[in-house]
Amino acid sequence: MTTLNRYMPITGHDCNIPSLLIDTQAPIDVLHDAAAYRIRAVTQLLENFAICDDAPKGAVVLQELSLVCSILLRDGCDLIDVTTRRMQEQVLQ
Template identity: 75%
Template sequence: MNRYMPLTGHDCTIPALLIDTQAPLDVLHDAAAHRIRAVTQLLENIAFRETLKKTSKSGEIRLSHELNG
């Protein structure tokens, strides 16, 4: 078995992520959790920017409501 196993969950012919098969499970879990947090923060940022665009177009300022709710 190769030490690095390519992630092949999509139709790309060149793997962008390699999994170290000899890494401890807690390290793999931490790496996966970090990647999920990064993507979640990116998506939240994009959604927040869209909210800002919509509120600025309508002339309303609702930033405190958007941040709290």
């Protein structure tokens, strides 16, 4: 198994010079908490949007909502990926 680089750019932001990085050597519980926070935020946003009858549901609003959700979910998935790799490395040691 290959060792992770210390800092991994998030995959949701395509840029030649990454500015948002994940510290792959951070404690696993910290990585997990960061992922869970983002996923819970998206869940809460979608649940609130789904039950709100007064919210505008135009194409632009839905497009912006989709973008916000995809950014948070991608970050969460990146963090879960790092956490999974770290846990697999620990099992193999």
